[in-house]
Amino acid sequence: MDSTIDLLDPSKALDLNYIRYQLIRLEDTIVFTLIERAQFPLNPTIYTPTALPVPDFSGSFMDWMLFQQESIYARVRRYQAPDEYPFFPEVLTVEPILKPLAYPKLLHQNDVNVNERIKDVYVNSILPAICRRSVGTGDRGEQKENYGSSAVADVAVLQALSRRIHFGKFVAEAKFREDEAGFTRLIKEGKGEEIGNRITKKAVEEEVLRRLRYKAKIYGRDPTLKPDEGGVFSEDVGVGKIDVEAVVKMYQDFVIPLTKDVEVEYLLQRLKEPKQEVADTPAGVV
Numbered sequence: 001m002d003s004t005i006d007l008l009d010p011s012k013a014l015d016l017n018y019i020r021y022q023l024i025r026l027e028d029t030i031v032f033t034l035i036e037r038a039q040f041p042l043n044p045t046i047y048t049p050t051a052l053p054v055p056d057f058s059g060s061f062m063d064w065m066l067f068q069q070e071s072i073y074a075r076v077r078r079y080q081a082p083d084e085y086p087f088f089p090e091v092l093t094v095e096p097i098l099k100p101l102a103y104p105k106l107l108h109q110n111d112v113n114v115n116e117r118i119k120d121v122y123v124n125s126i127l128p129a130i131c132r133r134s135v136g137t138g139d140r141g142e143q144k145e146n147y148g149s150s151a152v153a154d155v156a157v158l159q160a161l162s163r164r165i166h167f168g169k170f171v172a173e174a175k176f177r178e179d180e181a182g183f184t185r186l187i188k189e190g191k192g193e194e195i196g197n198r199i200t201k202k203a204v205e206e207e208v209l210r211r212l213r214y215k216a217k218i219y220g221r222d223p224t225l226k227p228d229e230g231g232v233f234s235e236d237v238g239v240g241k242i243d244v245e246a247v248v249k250m251y252q253d254f255v256i257p258l259t260k261d262v263e264v265e266y267l268l269q270r271l272k273e274p275k276q277e278v279a280d281t282p283a284g285v286v
């Protein structure tokens with residue numbers, strides 16, 4: 001499983017317009033995977049450690065599913081790509097069955113990995129909001145066979161969110177190269193807040209939210225229905241497959257702020273002496 005983004009070509013991978021284009025593509029993935037998840041109720045049982053016992057594992061059922069999937073993905077070198085970060089760093093010791101790809105060194109060596117925070121806000125804030133209106137925050141119980149489907153959908157959402165948010169490293173590297181002197185001064189002075197202000201582009205954020213609202217509305221409607229049946233031009237906000245405002249709020253409150261945190265954390269490590277000369281190594285194994 002290789003990166004779908006051309007990270008083998010440094011001229012593209014560090015071009016801010018190209019990176020933003022990839023962020024736009026990832027919006028589609030995030031909205032579609034959330035639509036899949038929103039078909040099912042919240043099912044809190046699958047996020048509560050040991051509530052649903054799984055063999056030889058002390059975490060939640062969803063964690064177990066995520067760990068199993070990441071173990072398989074590691075075997076097809078997913079986490080060798082510099083834009084992919086596992087939620088379970090122990091999978092990085094798994095030997096891939098595919099030969100490594102020669103990624104050019106695009107990012108400065110760093111250990112930024114905010115996946116624990118992503119999982120926490122996903123389970124505790126994003127999911128309850130996404131499930132509230134569609135099918136409810138209840139639990140259908142094991143016999144209704146929603147646990148596995150919900151967890152499969154969760155893994156897809158979490159991986160898309162993680163990828164989008166860690167893409168902040170490429171955004172940060174591109175911005176650093178555009179203003180090396182300015183950022184170097186702020187990094188040396190340890191001015192995290194000022195770095196945060198400098199990487200912030202309010203107009204871009206507004207455009208992201210505007211586009212996202214539109215996508216969540218359109219992708220969440222059946223295109224074959226007429227407006228009065230709840231089709232894409234219906235004004236009835238209650239008929240879509242996903243709560244549009246919950247999706248927008250998720251980006252506003254979590255996705256964009258976490259991306260910015262990744263940018264700042266990455267930049268604060270940007271001038272550190274690398275530990276050894278290696279190609280981009282996934283966070284957690286530097």
Ligand SMILES: O=C(O)C(=O)C[C@]1(C(=O)O)C=C[C@@H](O)C=C1
Nearest residue numbers: 171200201202204205208256259
């Ligand atoms: O596009 C950028 O410049 C980014 O840094 C990405 C992003 C985002 O998360 O969408 C984050 C911070 C900026 O204020 C604007 C947008």
